[in-house]
Amino acid sequence: MPDIVIRRVESDAHIHECATIMASSEPWLTLRRSYDEIRARLNCSDREVYAAFSGDEPLGFVVIMMAGAFVGYVHNIAVKTEARGRGIGSALLAFAEERIWQESPNVFMCVSSFNPRARSLYERRGYGVVGELSDFIVRGHSEILLRKTIGPISEHKEDRVASHVRAPS
Numbered sequence: 001m002p003d004i005v006i007r008r009v010e011s012d013a014h015i016h017e018c019a020t021i022m023a024s025s026e027p028w029l030t031l032r033r034s035y036d037e038i039r040a041r042l043n044c045s046d047r048e049v050y051a052a053f054s055g056d057e058p059l060g061f062v063v064i065m066m067a068g069a070f071v072g073y074v075h076n077i078a079v080k081t082e083a084r085g086r087g088i089g090s091a092l093l094a095f096a097e098e099r100i101w102q103e104s105p106n107v108f109m110c111v112s113s114f115n116p117r118a119r120s121l122y123e124r125r126g127y128g129v130v131g132e133l134s135d136f137i138v139r140g141h142s143e144i145l146l147r148k149t150i151g152p153i154s155e156h157k158e159d160r161v162a163s164h165v166r167a168p169s
């Protein structure tokens with residue numbers, strides 16, 4: 001894997017580069033996500049965007065949402081075409097999982113029914129199928145909802161309370 005550092009995306013220029021990676025790639029071409037729509041979503045205040053930087057260049061990124069019905073939702077993950085298959089996507093996903101598990105035991109994400117390579121990556125990393133959302137974004141294709149869990153929510157909360165109580169004052 002190239003020498004990368006994963007950190008929060010803060011600048012408009014880097015948001016632009018991330019939006020460009022997504023807008024020019026499957027599955028978002030088939031899902032008809034425009035650059036403008038993608039860029040607006042990346043700028044939403046309820047999203048955390050982290051990129052794998054090589055120097056100042058984002059080679060890939062992951063978008064996380066920590067609010068809503070499914071807390072701990074990986075909204076998007078994408079790597080530049082020429083940087084794929086070198087472990088960057090796996091590193092971004094591992095980073096997102098650690099970030100989410102600080103607050104919640106479940107990581108949720110969707111994968112398009114026509115994206116078997118991404119789905120096999122997620123299944124190898126321990127994601128299981130929750131269900132299929134047919135005709136969800138575009139007619140004729142499904143989104144498969146996936147979950148990776150480290151335990152029930154009630155036990156995670158107890159662990160957090162216990163570690164908070166144990167923390168030095």
Ligand SMILES: CC(C)(COP(=O)(O)OP(=O)(O)OC[C@H]1O[C@@H](n2cnc3c(N)ncnc32)[C@H](O)[C@@H]1OP(=O)(O)O)[C@@H](O)C(=O)NCCC(=O)NCCS
Nearest residue numbers: 026077078079084085086087088089090110111117118121
């Ligand atoms: C899916 C993706 C984020 C993985 O990142 P990566 O850096 O290529 O992944 P890694 O090097 O860590 O792992 C390689 C695995 O990724 C998957 N993968 C590789 N290229 C892919 C591509 N073009 N599309 C989908 N999955 C791909 C495969 O499962 C591959 O394993 P394999 O070589 O045994 O088939 C990246 O390939 C990508 O951006 N693909 C296009 C966009 C996409 O499908 N995003 C996911 C939407 S849910």
